[in-house]
Amino acid sequence: MGMDEGDETDAGVSTTRKTFDILEALKVEEGVTITDLTRRTGLSKSTVYRHLTTLTDMGYVVERDGDYYIGFRLVEISEQARTRKTGYTAAKRKVFELGQETDERAIFIVEEEGEAVYVHRYGSLSDTMIGKRRPLHSLASGKVILAEWDDDRVADFIDEKGLEAMTSNTITDPDALYAELDRIRERGYAVNNQEHMDGLCGVSVPVYTPDDELLGALGAFGPVSRFKDEYVHEELPNRLWDKAGEIRVTLAYG
Amino acid sequence: MGMDEGDETDAGVSTTRKTFDILEALKVEEGVTITDLTRRTGLSKSTVYRHLTTLTDMGYVVERDGDYYIGFRLVEISEQARTRKTGYTAAKRKVFELGQETDERAIFIVEEEGEAVYVHRYGSLSDTMIGKRRPLHSLASGKVILAEWDDDRVADFIDEKGLEAMTSNTITDPDALYAELDRIRERGYAVNNQEHMDGLCGVSVPVYTPDDELLGALGAFGPVSRFKDEYVHEELPNRLWDKAGEIRVTLAYG
DNA sequence: GATCGCGTTTCGGTATGCGGAACGCCGAGT
DNA sequence: ACTCGGCGTTCCGCATACCGAAACGCGATC
Structure with a gap:
């Protein structure tokens, strides 16, 4: 040219x-x-x-x-990506159960090329979000994935993608992110308090395979009005851990 | 060349x-x-x-x-096809419920280019079948769709695609197919007795939109041993009609 | 019946996709 | 240690197959 x-x-x-x-x-x-x-x-x-x-x-x-x-x-063709790992299919069912039981939006998310990708979703009928991509640092599920990485890899991620502010609550300071990831590692679950979209909160936990590899993140989200303390820090994490554990068990034994 | x-x-x-x-x-x-x-x-x-x-x-x-x-x-990109109509997404949920309630494989199928395409499926973890294509005449869901067409269109279908035998039970005779489609129109549901694969039976019903357009076919299938008379001709059709009706209602009112 | 907008087809120039072959790398074999 | 095979990558010249402008035909609209 x-x-x-x-x-x-x-x-x-x-x-x-x-x-x-x-x-x-x-x-x-x-x-x-x-x-x-x-x-x-x-x-x-x-x-x-x-x-x-x-x-x-x-x-x-x-x-x-x-x-x-x-x-x-x-x-x-594309279904190949969603069924790449048996765990993805197992997660599909658990996302559905989770959505039904909690009456919240439920998601299963994996990372691809430094972004969070919706693999399965239970929620609104009009928009499935499946295949859509979001910044890892702005979602509870994304932070769960980041928390699995070591600091070097997270630093690379910040270098490459930056920490764009989606709302006024988005974590945009690297040190704040590192601290948040430490908290997530400690607790075993991540919380998103309107960091991606105003009015929306979420909770997410990591999903592991039987050989302790990270498969993805399982999460639930909904309006801030419903996301009170006990719900966010007790009920939802417990439910999510249960489901994540069930996926792991499914993979281990038929 | x-x-x-x-x-x-x-x-x-x-x-x-x-x-x-x-x-x-x-x-x-x-x-x-x-x-x-x-x-x-x-x-x-x-x-x-x-x-x-x-x-x-x-x-x-x-x-x-x-x-x-x-x-x-x-x-x-491909998710666009699966969400082309709101009804497809509504069907997704119903397929899941159906699978859970009956403990059979459940499917939602539409027609594209004279073939049956799996749009949603509940069933085995390893193979989702989604996007896969099957001959219309060999599935209960496919026959449901054929039953919606007039005889001319069915004749064109036979001309173009033929009636390949998948098993010894597959309907390969045009007249037998016409008779079968009449029976389906009369009953309101279709039965597949090992016509696609030996050992597998299925039942399927049409799903309509609120303005009476055909959206697709909702079906359940499983091993022949479970598919006894009352189950095939009473319980499953009733369940399927219920779910199909719920999809229609969902589309009509929020 | 004239005009607009659309899908379709034609056509010539050339950008561009092609495959053979060569390069550099790594790991396995003896 | 040296070789050899297999891999991903790069180079390059040729021909082709992709491109856009323009023309065509059709149908609807006013």
Whole structure:
């Protein structure tokens, strides 16, 4: 392209990038037409057309009445990530039970590339959050994961990602974070007091495999009004520990 | 490529095809190396390398210790398909309840491109089946969907897909299928007696939206030994109708 | 019946994806 | 110690297959 500086990432296959630009655009809004997609992606109409033809031909995108949708064949591929470890599937069931029993939102979260990823969720019908990514330091579940790392690794994380403030309660000071992680290690559970979103509190515990590897974090969250002292520091941690233990047992014995 | 006949599909972007060949290969087996992928895909090593670089750079694939995995960023895109309709998410919860209450495998299935696709499933921990595709005529849930179509559309389906025998019980005769669909329309539920896999029986009912559109099929299945007359024709249909009705109500009122 | 907007197709130039081959590294084998 | 094999990575020249502009055809709308 004749640029002087090229520290922007342009390695690899640019055609593939275009394909995924289109898929990401389809993700944002459903039932999109070709001309919509040209607007959204900035690609030429014929390019969008050719890519969509390829994608529908392979079944990754589905066309209905001129509108395009993400197809279920993509689900099949991506499900590989969610079933990578048997523990993930075991966690799915426990998230559901937890949600039913507590009547709170329940989540199972793992770390990928320094971010918290929702793997399973029980909660609102409209938005499943699954696959969405959040900063580790702003969630109870994220802090649980950080608490498993040694200080060097946490320092690297802070260097790379920073401690962005999501609310006025977000921990943005590294020393405060280290202290918080120590507290979590000591207690065995993490609390999020409106650090990610105003009005939302959460509690989370680590989930271990039978050979003591960290599998992810199991958490429950809800409105601050419900999250009183005894609930946050007694009832929820105990419930969560129970479920985490059950996952571990499931993995150990059938 | 210098072929005489070209009725094979080669429309569109062949680079994108290569990308998805790699993703599909990653789906099959986890933690695969680059050389593994060259073997599996038949592409040259440098091509695989370039594509993987692009995919990891975008976050759709994750590399750990030289092994490559499907990343959660793909989950985020594909989740769009599973949440396309609010009813799908409502069904998720009901599938879970159903599984818990009956202690059978429970599924919610929709049709895409003339195939039955597992959208939600409660059951074994190791294999979630989600996103997998099955012939419509071989499942109770698939037959429920076929029963919603008029005879012309079913005829088109038979023309295009055929009625492959999965077991000795699979309905392979068009007239038998039409008769079976009539029976399903009459009863309001479908039964699968080892038509998909020997030893497995299933029962399924249609799920409708408040404006009487078909959303999908809700089903339960398990070993033939448990699927006695009263269970198959009374208890399970009643339970399934209840759950399907609850989905409908959920969609109508918050 | 004219005009707009859409999906589709054509077409020529060239960027760009391709695979063969070479490199450097590591670990295993003798 | 030296070799050898297998791996990931890089280089490079060629041809191809991807690209965007533009034109086409169709249907709806006024």
